[in-house]
Amino acid sequence: MPSPSPSPSPMAINIASPSPTRSMFSKKRSKPPIASAASYLNALSQADARARTTRAPTATPALSLSSSITSSSEDTVLNESEHAYDPSNADGLTHPARPPTSEQVFTTVHTEFGHCANDKFRLTSQHALGEPLPEHVEQDPPYYILLSTYISYLILIVIGHIRDFLGKRLSPKYYTHLVPRNGYAPLNSDFDSFYTRRLKTRMDECFSQPVTGVAGRTIVLLDRISPDYNHTHIFTGTRTRALNISSYNYLGFAQARGGCADAVEESIIRYGVTTCGARLEGGSSDLHTTTEALVAEFVGMEDALISSMGFATNSAYIPALVGKGSLVISDELNHASIRFGTRLSGANVRMFKHNDMRNLESLLREVISQGQPKTHRPWKKILVVVEGLYSMEGTLVNLPVILELKKKYKFYLFVDEAHSIGALGPHGRGVADYFGIDPRSIDILMGTFTKSFGAAGGYIAGNKALIDRLRVRGHLGPYAEAMTPPVLTQVLASMASIMGVAVPSPASDAVSNTLVPTAHPGPASESALPSWLTLPPLLASGIEGRSRLRRLAFNSRYLHRGLVKLGFITYGHPASPIVPLLLFNPGKMCMFHRMMLDRATPIVVVVVAYPATPLVTSRVRFCVSAAHTKEDVDTVLRACDEIGDVLDLKHGKAEGGERWSIERIIASAEELAGSS
Incomplete structure (x- = not known):
């Protein structure tokens, strides 16, 4: 795949159009096309037999120098600083190169973040005000597949x-x-x-793949073989760089270089690595209070508290919200951390069908009229817990309808935005921003920093009285260790990059602050950040943050619509960066994983099976990022098109009843992504 010549943009200025170079993923020898799954399995079994017999290290066919890492070549990402910048290669892909610090060129390497200067491949993530959220209709495959x-x-x-x-x-x-x-x-x-x-051991090669380096646009896999049918694995000593479509790096902030990484380095110099976490149980520092204040401002709430682990944020703070005599109404597909927290709380638990508002209202009528079991006394409180974006299904919560039910039935609302914060909405503020809803109409907002912000930990946001109570009653306060300064700095830097720092949004920007209520403020004030934290102009102005949000929105809709037009059965909302593609048969999970990884451009994917999903709805789950270029999504679509034919996966009904060819889909990317 030749690298396209970027056109001038705020992120790339005065770069000469590079001459066509070999792709970073190109192999030395091309492979003959795969005739069928049977022939592929036969060749693969012979290779496995040779590996078990000789135990000689085998490697994925070599990539170009910049992307393939074998026993005789080192990771170019780690060694780029030792080489001079080559102006004839703007992307720095063919030869190891370090971009100069001048703003006239890209400031991050292409392996971590795929630069795209074409404004056509941008989209605003926003739901049309007043329009109902369309219900997700699950398609059933033919009976012979089931x-x-x-x-x-x-x-x-x-x-x-x-x-x-x-x-x-x-x-x-x-x-x-x-x-x-x-x-x-x-x-x-x-x-x-x-x-x-x-069962699981038979397909263990699909899970827990060892990797190294940054999980950016590409990722480096440590090659391994198994001589005993996945009971043990042996490292071959070689590595493979693959296109990464499997990480929750939604905005591409998981970078080893750039403004955020520089800020983290400065925090290590000032604070050390474990000042806040190793010695102080439940301790705090100026970085903690600063981060909590910025998080509250970012999500549009009065106050917020942060914790060092996202899973524990739910499991430790839900018991501080409800207890005996209370009722928790939970979506049936809520995350395990929510289920664990409700069990610990001692509250009664009822579940409603996933995103089914009629079923939720029927359940509310029942529990309110009947009261507590045996005594039939009124509930002390009713807490409805939902997720903003469901990670296995890719579906969005029907927030407008839930808020109407909230006004009618007077319950408290808890929204888990682990996957939606930073990934949805014109300002990246999550589902409330996406629907144009005042976030303070929601009682409790929970989220994590491990996805869009490239950090770790989680937060709870709400009114000040609630947060003060959680600081005292939550288990993480007295028992858990605090977040370390580098992690806090990454949160501050990435969040400020999305918001912008004390610079009004340019009038020419396609996203206007008038699209949502003032509860989602614009730039963060300089006083909201540590005095020593400085960001590059593109990050501080918010230009790059807004560009990443719009690139993510385009990539998400383009991949989702493209797969549907190819004839696949997919789940989820088109705005979701999580795109599940249904495989169904357990044998096809390993095949899909192997065939994606064995292409000329290796692609690493996440395969999900029972018990994370129902037994017959095994799937591959694509995770789109702003770090991906339009050409990266084209590569994924081409791979799915070819493998889908071999594995007989195209059983969906295309929108409009017409399937498109892969060439038509690629040529009509803007039309597909912009369609409602």
Whole structure:
């Protein structure tokens, strides 16, 4: 894929159009096209057999010098500072290069963030005011797909039980951890571990892939083989750089270079690495108070508190909100951290069908009229817990309707914005920003810093009285360690880059601050940031932050619409950066993963199966980022188109009843992304 010549923009000025160069992912030898899945499996099994026999290190075919890392070549991202800048190669892809500090060129390497100067590939993430949120209609595959999926699991289960029966008698040493021994009960249950041992192990190559470096636009995989059918893995000593479509790096702030990284480096010099976390349990510092104030301003709430772990934010603070005599009404697809927190609270729990507002209202009528079990006394409080963006489905909460129900039935609303904050809305302020709703109409906003902000930890935001109570009653206050200065600085720098610092939005910018209520303020004041924290002009002005938001919106809609037009069954809202593509059959999960990784441009994907999803709805989950270029999305669509034909995955009904060719989709990207 040749690198396109960028046109002048605020991010790239006076760069000469580079001559066509080899792609960073190009291989030395091209492979013949795959005729069928059977031929691919046959070739793959032969390669695996040779690997198990010889145990010789094998590697993914070499990429170009800038992207392939073998035992004889080092990571160019780590060693770029040792080389001079080559003006004939603006992207710095063919040869290791360090861009100069001048603002006339890009300030980050292309492997971390794919630069795009074409304003056509931009879109504002915003729901049309007054229009209802369209309901997501799940498409069912043909019956033979469902039947073959059930049969596949049945065969795996039967063969697994036969192997267990024979293995316990013929090779008992491999089952010692599953049977009573020396008067002790087994620590692992034979029945409970059956799925892990007999089903998941067969496709373990799809999970827990070892990587190194920054999870940016590309990622470096540590190559490995398995001589014993995934029971153990052996590193080959080689590495492969692949296009990364699997990380929650929504805005591309997971970068080893740039303004945010420079700010983090400065914080380490000033504070050290663990000043706030290693010695002070529940401690605080000036960075903590500054970060909490900026978070509250960013999400449009009175106050906020932060914690060092996103999962613990839900599981530790929900018990401080509700208790015995209270009722939690939870969406059936809420995250495990929410489920864990509600169990710890001791409150009664009821669930409603995913995003089904009629079912929610019916449940509210029932629980309010019946009251508490046995006594039928009124509930002390009712808390409805939903997510802004559901990570497995890619669906958005129907926030306008929930707020109407809130006014009618007088319950408290808790919105988990782990995936939506920073990824949705014209200002990146989450689902309230996306729908143009005052965030203070929501009682509790929760979010994490691990996705859009490239940091770690989580936050709770609400009115000051609520946050003060949580500081005292929440378990994380007295027991958990505080966030470290580098992490806090990354949060401050990335959040300020989205907001802008004390500079009004340019009149020419396509996103106007009048689109949403004033509860979502514009730039952060300089006093809201540490005096030593300075950002480059493009970040401080908010220009690059707004550009990233609009690039993410375009990439998300383009990939979603493109997959639908190709004929795939997908889930989720078009504005969601999470795009699930349904695979169904368990055998196709490994095949899809291998075939994506074995292409001329290797692509690393996330495959999701039971129990994270229902048994028959296994899927691959694409995670789009602002770091991806339009050409990167083209590459993913081309790969899906070819592999979808081989694996028989195109069972969806295209919008309008007409499927498009891949060439037409690529040529009509603006039309697809802009369609409602």
